[in-house]
Amino acid sequence: MRAATQEDVRAIGLSSYNGGHVEFFTEVVDLLKRQGADDIGVFGGGGGTITKADAAIMQKKGVDRIFFAGTPLSEIVKFAKIAYNTHGRSGWRARGETISDPDRRIARMLTAAETGDRDEGACFRGAPAKGSAPITIGITGPGGAGKTTLIDELVLRFLKASPRTRLAILSHDPSLIGQGALLGDRASMVYSQDDRVFMRSLATRGQAGGLSPASGRCLRLLKRGGFDRVFVETVGIGQEAAPFGGEPVDRVILVMSPDYGSRLQLQKIVMLDVANIVVLNKSDLSGAKTAAAEIEQRLALNGRGQKLIQTVARRHRDPGVDELFRLAIS
Amino acid sequence: MSVLAQVTNAVEAFNRFVEQQVSQARSDSQFGERLMARWQAARGGLGTVTIPTALKLPRLALPLTDEPGEVARYLYGEGLPGEFPFVNAAYREMYLVNPDAKNTEEPTRLFAGLALAEDTNHRFHYLTRHQKNIRLSTAFDGPTLYGLDSDADGVFGKIGEGGVALDTIEDMERLYAGFPLGGEHFSVSMTINGPAPIILAMYVAAAKRRFGPEVVSTLRGTIQADILKEVQAQNEIIFPIEASLRFLADMVEHTTTHLPRWYPISISGYHIAEAGATPVQQAAYTLSNGFTYVELFRDRGLEVKRFGPRLSFFLDCGLDIEYVALARVCRKLWAIGMRDVFGADPPAQLFKLHTQTSGRSLIAQESKNNLTRTAIELVLACLNATNSCHSNSADEPFTTPSEEYVRLAANSQAILLEESGLFKFMMNTLTGSPGVKIVERAVEEGILAEFREIDRLGGVLPAIDQRYQRSQIQAAAHRYEQQINDGTRPIIGLNRYCDETNAAPAVKVVRTPRQKKQLQVDRLEKFKRRNRARTERALDRLAAVVESGGNVFKELIHTVECCSLGQITARLHECVGRHRPMV
Structure with missing residues (x-):
């Protein structure tokens, strides 16, 4: 339901x-x-x-x-x-037009924003008045790095730490122009199936770079939805993608796994220059030490104090995820 | 090298050893003579039986050969029934009508579970009214399988459907009321996996309430508790894999010491096959899961010698030709792996098997044909010398089986084993056939190829992480559906010889009435209210044991005294997290 x-x-x-x-x-x-x-x-x-x-x-x-x-x-x-x-x-x-349940109202507005058959002003009519702005967190990284699992674990910690507030997740699944997608992230989330979590999935509808043409508008809507935190999860991205240019988010987390290829491949990943925090997930895999050393070096060259955190998101109460939560979410 | 690579190597070495024995028997006359002397002795020692038509037959059929090479291939490669590598049977005599023979328990064990505990109890008494040995097999409803209470959100419609509703130790007492739980001729099987340790703890605690603490060591039965096949095929897993395996190992550790007659796991291919796997995949994943459990328990410090004999297996038997020999190959590979990789002695080498006929092979259209399907599958299962068997009811595509069809299903086993002469006078009636041997070889090669692939992925657990088994099962299921659609897999009444009248089946449907569902919820509420003062403390104690690394199963036996299934599941979720579905 x-x-x-x-x-x-x-x-x-x-x-x-x-x-x-x-x-x-x-x-x-x-x-x-x-x-x-x-x-x-x-x-x-x-x-x-x-x-x-x-x-x-x-x-x-x-x-x-x-x-x-x-x-x-x-x-x-x-x-x-x-x-x-x-x-x-x-x-x-x-x-x-006459829905009273706030989640249904916002859901319907998101649909209008996504289908684009109304201008933005019309979409926002009836939207909640601007309250205190939530902290927005963009999460991106290549497919299979564990973004969804990581978000689900962060949600668990958030729900425990702040017993009254709500959060939203705007998640993306790849699809061709004009077509929808199997909304797969929702199916693998377990802690996010909670009344205090509003989750919406968007199909990219042929747009490259990790987000949908409607993501900006949807994010602006969610910022006014009375949520404390808003997560934006991209689809699995390639080396050249830099997804959060349109509607900026407050914090950008890049999630990687140790299997990115050679050191040269690492040099090419654009998001390593953009992200505030880089997460090396699946850090229990062999090759994780090498990856951590190489990513550290890469970040040190940027000289912007970007942080590297190693996690094993699939492990319950992973201390790496705890650290990420303290740093990026709480 | 993963355990599976070691098993594969051991099997290959064993096959080479057999071939060496064959050529030595032919070339080395001394060796040949010794072998033939053994062969004559074996033949001479066979008892005979006079069947009702006055024909005299040996109790065991052996190949009619005096060629030393063939004799070596039989004695070393297959073994007499009850001898390594147990290809022919786990025991020397099975199903035979003989008042003196050991191991002559009826293999019939019918799966039942419906509505509330007292309704299932009534069905159990009905099913076993003619059995000398009472062998119950319990199906639980959906909410129970997922560790939920009957008052959980959105489960009301599912209470008591497809199995019995069970929330508390009091339901457990009602479920087996009137049965002698510690009795010599009583055993019970429970099909539950995710919450298995909680359910078995309730069983132990309920038995103690009825018969006192000394009953525990005499409890006999099986709990499925096979979490690996849940991740691969059936999805009834509620805790993360690592935590599930730890709870399982706790249970195995406790039962091997305190419930020495209990089988704490039934390593199951049934659900793998029902989800769409081919027979070879079913056997390969079941065996590889089995070896993974053995490795896990051994690495935890448990002795193979002690827990090995307490492992049991559960396979599907369908209509594909592989089923002519599938269990035969499984017994061989298990025995070799256990002996040569894990150093197990004979009691721990036995692949003790429960078979169920294929539910997936039954269809809703012209459902009386299901009786024929089940009968054929039953013959295949007994040809494979299964240790116990469940035959499905023909009305299962529509409903929890009605008494009428359950009776037909039970009788089909009696007709096969008691009325027909196929199995009751002679062991091994058809097992020397060339067709069986050819299928055996093809199946064995298929299974070893799967072992090698899983080994390349790092073993069973890494292969699960990489979704290997799931992907293979799904692809096989897809092929099967395609074959039905394009007609290359004929299913009578579905894609061939369909009845044009298409009449709705006149089958009586068994349903749980709304009042019973409400009664279950009311009972649960009363239980919770009555135990309110003790619940939190018991759950805190349980959580402390989980956190400190103690034996969770041992503590659960206390926890279930005052906490419901759902309350315990919820607290364990807090401690170890939830299973995240693989999509």
Whole structure:
């Protein structure tokens, strides 16, 4: 539910194969109603376990459609495309204008900012008044360095350290122009599945450099959303990328793993000149000592007092992540 | 060199050794004569049995050869049933009808779990009403498998579905009420992994409440607790891998000393196969996970001699031809690895196997065909001399099995083993066939190739980190679906000979009524209220043991007295973190 709200989805597809589906599906429908989010559709299936009689009950209770065993995937995709087309579902946009839940409001504004079918002023209409500005933290680095895990661990520490405040994550997934993406970061976050975390995923829609064409606007919106911290996570970037030029962030963290290649490859990484903090993650791997020495040297040449921190983000209570948290987040 | 490379080398060395024995038997007449004397003795020592049609048969079928090379290949390469490398069977006599024979427990062990503890208890009594040896097998519902209480957010619909709902030690007492937990002829199996140590602790504590502390050393059964295959295939892992392995090792350490008749892990390929793996992948990942556990427990200072005999295995048996010999190869590779890499003595060399027929091979369309599928799989499982077996119910594509179909499934085993003459008079009826041997060889080569690949990645744990097993299983699952779609994998009633009328199945559906789900939540609330004063202190003690590196399982046996499953899981999460799903 939280994910559906924050990502401003048009429908939720559910799979349930071991019984309890009547309660499970109708619970989701009821929750959506209670939150005034019943413009979000619900559909799904469960192989042979959902009988025709069950499906009839479920549809009477507000589920849009149940698919039975043997349905080809293409048929489900076709259904979703027609049933949840923006224009086909007239209620979806209209009701969005009168949403009372603040997370849903901001989610809907982010959608408008992303689709770009309104100018920026219009997007901001109804946005919260400027409160105290949050600290914004940009996190970037090559794919597979462990950015998502690291953010999730930082979120855990933040939630523990500040029991009342909220934070936002603007995460990015690569996609072609005009196309969406599988929003994979959300699926691998565990501590960020919390009511005090607002997470939104953007597809890059063909823009190179790690962010989406809408990232700047979305970040400006999130800065006014009453959050204490805003994380911006890029997609995995290449050597030449410098993602936080458009809408600057307060702190830039570059996350690397020891397998960047030769020392010469290291010289080419632009973000090493830009980042405030460089994190060498997976520092339990062989090769980490070499990498740490080479990165230290590289940073020393810059002469800007950039800090190198070694972490093993996948380890619970990693002292490196603790240090990063003290330095960059708290 | 990882343990897997050592095992691969040992198997290759063993195969060379067998070939040497074969050529020596042919070239060295003295050696040949000694061998033939042994062979004659073995043959002469076979008892005979007169079957109801008055035919006389030996109790064990041996190859009809007097060629010394072939005799050497059989005796050294396969072994008599119950002899190294145990290709033919773990024990000398199995399934045979003979009042004097040892190891003649019925292999039937039917998996059951539905609604609340008392409902499952009723089903257990129904299932075992004719059994001399009571062998229960317990399925838990979704929330329990994930370590959640029945009052957790969003789980209400799943209470008691697909398995029994279990939140507290009191549910555990109800679940096995009326059964003699420490009895000579009683054993129980529990299919649970992520929260396995908590659940077993509840079982031990519940048994102590009913029978007093002296019952502990007599408890007999199996808990699945195989976390590696969860990461590779089934995803029911709740703590990070390292922490999960530590909790497991704590449990193994404790049970090998205090519950010497307990199997604290069932190393499982079933879920790997059900997730889509090929039979070779199933065997390779299961064995390699097994060797990884042995290495882990040994490195923790536990003795192979003590924990080795307490390891057990669980495989899927489907309709692919590999299943003609899959378990035979597994027994061989396990025995060689355990003996030659870990120095294990014979009791720790046995690959003791529970088989379940393939759930994935059953389909919703024209579901009575599932009876035939299961029957074929059952024959394959018994040809492989499985030590225990579960046959699926034909209505499983729709529902938690109804009593009618559970009965049919149980009877299919009785028909095969008691009514048919295939297994009850003679061991090894079909195992000398050339087809079995050819499949055996192909399967063994396939498994060793997987071992080498996993070794190249650094061993099982690094391979998991690199998503190797998951990627292979997913690719195989994808191929399987494609084969169904393009018809190269015929499934009767699905892509071939379909019934045009397409009538909905007239199957009775078993569901947990809403009032029962509510009852479970109410009971849990009462338990929590009643123990409120003790809960926090017990959880703090548990956390202290986790932090100090003590034996967590030992402490859990106290914790479960006043804390629910969900409360314990939550506190352990605080101590060790959560598992992050691999996507």
